[in-house]
Amino acid sequence: MTSSINSRRLKVAITALAAVLVVSACGDDNESAAPQGDFSGPPPADSAVAVSDAQIKDAIDRVPELADGILSKTKIPGLAVAVVHNGEVAFAEGFGVKEVGKDDRVDADTVFQIASLSKSVGATVIAEQVGKGVVEWETPVRQNLPSFTMSDPWISDHVTIADMYTHRSGLPLHAGDILEDLGYGRQEILNKLAQEPIEVANFRVHDNYTNFGITAAAESVSAAAGTDWATLSQNSLYGPLGMTNTSSRFADYLGHTDRAIPHTLVGEKYEPRFQRDPDAQAPAGGVSSTVNDLAKWMNLVLAGGEHNGQPLVEKEPLVAAFTSEFVNGPGQNTEFRSGTSGFGVNVSTTSSGRVINSHSGAFNLGAATNYVMIPSLNVGIVALSNAGPIGAVEALTAEFVDLVQYGEITRDWVAAYAQLTAEPAEGELAGKQRPADAAPAGPLPQYVGTYANPYWGEATVAAMPDGNLQLTIGPDRVQYPLSPWSGDTWTFIPTGEMPNPGTVSQATFDGNTVVLEYFDDNGLGTFTKMG
Structure with a gap:
């Protein structure tokens, strides 16, 4: 149907042929017999490690123990877990509370923000549209979204839906x-991507994780379908599948009385301080759902697109999304297995030799989610939590996958994932103390004014009664107090979803310009004083 699917078939054929050649070469040159068996398709999904139904059942029976253990070890407020096996929902329960300080318990119908699990769910929506012939995975984004522009004209015209869903757009x-x-909306952000410098050498070679690349692709698909993304998702997937508590609209999440409240770690306690509105990037991170609903989605994927014995999503484009398209995590040496991705889906091979599909989701402002599916065993697990990412949900699903495959937990996954998810503070001055011999700042009036930037918009710097400065920027008029560091260099603490804890940014004034370090990753952080 698409060139990516055809190329995948070619790779499968080469792999199967190579297997036949190896078998043939093992015998005597003069007396080698033809290999026995059916070699017309891909290599089988068999694993050297056998797994019985009883072992899977035992793993499912231990899920409450695993969930309680995660709550005890990590102190996160609440989570919900569902397991599917052989087309049935084998387990679905909630643990802990929806909000710290209140008695309302999480259950299997509690609505969570699922963050980047939205990418895999959205890929299923697109697969449904590919099956209907509305688009193909290799359709250029601009074909149905001509307003979308990137800074490289050729890439702008040729980047495809598949490129965006594998993060290979450049x-x-x-x-x-x-x-x-800062408060910019979806269309404003997509328009501003035209100013982002393109890494031409990375196009279709290396991946850079981009939520708004995914969003641009999804917008192109919904435009081709003649509707908006949230409506398309509802009509093509959520409604037909009976996902009654799932939506791609933030307002619907807020409208649920049975919803999990986001929490962040303050000191050693979780507090419900923030509420993330992800509507701008809804296709990439804006879905809200329940484990009961996501169990239906996992069963659909594991059944090759069938629901209640009837095809809901055509199998071929769905398989394209959930199989290896791109090596996004090359092995560090010859002993390591490489990680790969499909379209909005991670595809990897476990130590038992079984292929798994997975994805994590995270809001620093208070959500962490993960699913893992093992197609060869027709089993899947999803875990949703109402706390920022510390590896808790990944540890839970990893423990379950261990029990399914080996009958025992092979390592301390809580400690392993805690280390993996810990993000370092950013900024040249992060963790440093102001020098004792710091040069004095100039008179405040020399810094005060309105500064323009074509990407970030206007920023104002105002003098405050305490003798410091305040930076205000963006449609939401986000305010950052500026503190003197040395001479014309001031500092501020970035806030919001993106900065890691402990991040410190410099604001360096030089005549009529100021460079804001936090906003300068791609060389776009220079602001020029107006007037």
């Missing part, structure tokens, strides 16, 4: 995400 890492923190 856009810089997290392009557009900080704009969302």
Whole structure:
């Protein structure tokens, strides 16, 4: 149907042929017999590690123990877990509370923000549209979204839906995400991506994770379908599948009385301080759902697009999304297995030799989610939590996958994922103390004024009664107190979804310009005083 699917078939054929050649070469040259068996298709999904139904059942029976253990070890407020097996929902329950300080318990119908699990769910929506002939995975984004532009004209015309869903567009890492923190809307952010420097050498070669690349692709698909993304998702997937508590609209999440409240870690306690509105990047991170609903989605994927014995999503484009398209995590040496991605889906091979599909989701402002599916065993697990990412949900699903495959937990996954998800503070001055011999700042009036930037918009710097400055920027008029560091260099603490804890940014004034370090990752952080 698409060139990516055809190329995948070619790779499968080459792999199967190579297997036949190896078998043939093992015998005597003069007396080698023809290999026995059916070699017309791809290599089988068999694993050297056998797994019985009883072992899977035992793993499912231990899920409450695993969930309680995660709550005890990590102190996150609440989570919900569902497991599917052989087309049935084998387990679905909630644990802990929806909000710290209140008694309302999480259940299997509690609505969570699922963050980047939205990418895999959205890929299923697109697969449904590919099956209907509305688009193909290799359709250029601009074909149905001509307003979308990138800074490289050729890439702008040729970047496809598949390129965006494998993060291989050449856009810089997290392009557009900080704009969302400042209050810019979806269309404004997509328009501003035209100013992002393109890493031409990375196009279709290396990946940079970009939520708004995914969003641009989804917008192109919904435009081809003649509707908006949230409506398309509802009509093509959520409604037909009976996902009654799932939506791609933030307002619907807020409208649920049975919803999990986001929490962030303050000191050693979780507090419900923030509420993320992800509508601007809804296709990439804006879905809200329940484990009961996501169990239906996992069963659909594991059944090759069938629901209640009837095809809901055509199998071929769905398989294209959930199989290896691109090596996004090459092995560090010859002993390591490489990680790959499909379209909005991670595809990897476990130590038992089984292929798994997975994805995590995270809001620093208070959500962490993960699913893992093992197609060869027709089993899947999803875990949703109402706390920022510390590896808790990934540890839970990893423990379950261990029990399914080996009958035992192979390592301390809580500690492993805690280390993996810990993000370092950013900024040249992060963790440093102001020098004792710091040069004095200039008179405040020399810094005060309105500064313009074509990407970030206007920023104002105002003098405050305490003798410091305040930076205000973006449609939401986000305010950052500026503190003197040395001479014309001031500092501020970035806020919102994107900065890691402990991040410190410099604001360096030089005549009529100021460079804001936090906003300068891609060389776009120079602001010029107006008037």
